[in-house]
Amino acid sequence: MPEVAAPIARLINELAKLPGIGLKTAQRLAFHMLKAPAPEAEALAMAIREVRDKLTTCKECCNITDTDLCRFCSDPGRDRTTVCVVENPTNVLSIERTREYHGLYHVLHGSISPLAGRGPESLTLEVLTARVRAGGVREVIVATNPNVEGETTATYLAQILRPLGVRVTRPAMGLPMGADLEYTDEVTIAKALDGRHEV
Amino acid sequence: MPEVAAPIARLINELAKLPGIGLKTAQRLAFHMLKAPAPEAEALAMAIREVRDKLTTCKECCNITDTDLCRFCSDPGRDRTTVCVVENPTNVLSIERTREYHGLYHVLHGSISPLAGRGPESLTLEVLTARVRAGGVREVIVATNPNVEGETTATYLAQILRPLGVRVTRPAMGLPMGADLEYTDEVTIAKALDGRHEV
Numbered sequence: 480m481p482e483v484a485a486p487i488a489r490l491i492n493e494l495a496k497l498p499g500i501g502l503k504t505a506q507r508l509a510f511h512m513l514k515a516p517a518p519e520a521e522a523l524a525m526a527i528r529e530v531r532d533k534l535t536t537c538k539e540c541c542n543i544t545d546t547d548l549c550r551f552c553s554d555p556g557r558d559r560t561t562v563c564v565v566e567n568p569t570n571v572l573s574i575e576r577t578r579e580y581h582g583l584y585h586v587l588h589g590s591i592s593p594l595a596g597r598g599p600e601s602l603t604l605e606v607l608t609a610r611v612r613a614g615g616v617r618e619v620i621v622a623t624n625p626n627v628e629g630e631t632t633a634t635y636l637a638q639i640l641r642p643l644g645v646r647v648t649r650p651a652m653g654l655p656m657g658a659d660l661e662y663t664d665e666v667t668i669a670k671a672l673d674g675r676h677e678v
Numbered sequence: 679m680p681e682v683a684a685p686i687a688r689l690i691n692e693l694a695k696l697p698g699i700g701l702k703t704a705q706r707l708a709f710h711m712l713k714a715p716a717p718e719a720e721a722l723a724m725a726i727r728e729v730r731d732k733l734t735t736c737k738e739c740c741n742i743t744d745t746d747l748c749r750f751c752s753d754p755g756r757d758r759t760t761v762c763v764v765e766n767p768t769n770v771l772s773i774e775r776t777r778e779y780h781g782l783y784h785v786l787h788g789s790i791s792p793l794a795g796r797g798p799e800s801l802t803l804e805v806l807t808a809r810v811r812a813g814g815v816r817e818v819i820v821a822t823n824p825n826v827e828g829e830t831t832a833t834y835l836a837q838i839l840r841p842l843g844v845r846v847t848r849p850a851m852g853l854p855m856g857a858d859l860e861y862t863d864e865v866t867i868a869k870a871l872d873g874r875h876e877v
Contacts, residue, residue, distance in 0.1 A: 563871075570859040577868035620874055625853045637877035651873030653852030654824045655866040660769040667854040669776035672762075674850030674873060675819055678836035 487513060539610065541586045541603040543568045551583055558582045560617040564607065564636065566590050566624060574622065582620075585610070590628040591635055599635055611643045618646040625652055686712060738809065740785045740802040742767045750782055757781045759816040763806065763835065765789050765823060773821065781819075784809070789827040790834055798834055810842045817845040824851055 483491070487509055494505035512520050536542065537549035540562075544550070551557055551571075561582030565571055571584050587602040610616065621636050623629035637647040653671040654663060682690070686708055693704035711719050735741065736748035739761075743749070750756055750770075760781030764770055770783050786801040809815065820835050822828035836846040852870040853862060 565859065567860075573859045573862065573864070573867060574871070576864040577871065578864075579868045580871055620871065621877060622859065622871070624858050626856050626858075633877055647877045648874040649877045650867070650870035651850050651852030651875065652855065653850030653870070653873070655854050655857070656851065656863055656869070657825050658854070659823050659825075660764065660772045660821065661766075663772065664855055665772070665775040665777075668772060668849070669778045670855070671849035671852070672773070672776065672779060672819065672821070674852070674875070675847040676850065676873070678820060678832055678840075678846045678848045 563620045762819045789831045
């Protein structure tokens with residue numbers, strides 16, 4: 480991009496690497512940052528550095544945190560007998576939004592995908608098994624995504640966790656809220672019929 | 679539309695009344711029919727007439743059929759102890775695609791919606807209760823859609839059917855196949871956690 484000064488070209492280039500940000504958006508953002516008041520631009524730059532420098536993973540559950548233990552693991556009000564295993568930190572937010580889960584979490588930071596060459600060793604499994612072995616956990620809910628990688632991961636987890644004497648469960652598959660049978664795939668409908676319950 | 683001959687304007691007008699067909703699409707379809715070989719146009723016209731003239735509803739289950747009993751009710755291979763209640767004939771197709779349901783159906787031709795002024799009397803409930811009273815039915819699966827109208831309808835159905843001595847069930851709500859927790863609403867996640875099962 481020789482038609483702009485090198486620093487702005489560099490910023491555009493870096494912004495365009497972000498997911499969902501194309502070249503045009505990157506240009507608009509870059510020129511906005513150029514014209515924005517200095518403190519605003521400085522605050523953004525600092526926030527970006529801090530997110531890398533200050534955040535770490537929780538020693539207990541591998542969730543991202545800026546303290547030694549994350550806010551769930553250090554909360555005495557949470558039910559410590561139940562651990563919900565999720566693929567990513569964003570999934571923790573999804574489950575918290577339900578306001579109906581009061582146990583702890585474990586973040587795998589990925590899923591098993593033989594096709595993509597990601598085996599169990601790429602996940603934070605040792606921390607999880609150590610925690611289950613330490614005792615106190617009665618149920619592990621494997622809330623990995625209901626797709627091929629997530630199901631594979633759940634099966635693998637059940638195999639290594641069940642011998643440790645905990646209940647291993649999986650959230651129900653079925654019709655999502657507001658769905659229409661007409662536009663729902665047959666696997667989901669079959670699972671929903673399979674898991675039917677009394678009204 | 680004075681710039682085209684009256685018959686074509688009439689055809690465009692009628693086509694544009696169809697769901698999802700705007701004026702432009704209607705024009706394209708109309709001019710295609712004008713240029714198409716005569717037998718093709720004639721076959722379409724006849725098919726439209728026939729669909730109205732020859733189709734009726736099944737005496738047993740209210741599904742659309744061109745015979746006295748529909749193909750499910752007249753099939754001796756289907757399990758006659760289970761009846762799956764759906765809102766519309768297209769829902770029957772959705773459930774058949776799973777290839778895992780082998781019982782019979784009942785088509786309500788709608789759902790209860792107090793807001794839209796549709797009460798229970800707008801549905802084919804008398805045919806259903808008469809069938810359950812006649813005996814032989816052990817379970818009624820209420821597979822109305824998982825939205826407000828469908829849930830209302832399911833609750834109403836359970837109230838009138840349970841006193842007749844049948845099991846009234848509802849398909850599971852949960853995560854649909856291939857879902858991502860990150861993009862799933864909290865009600866669905868809560869229902870999925872609620873209905874969790876051992877791996």
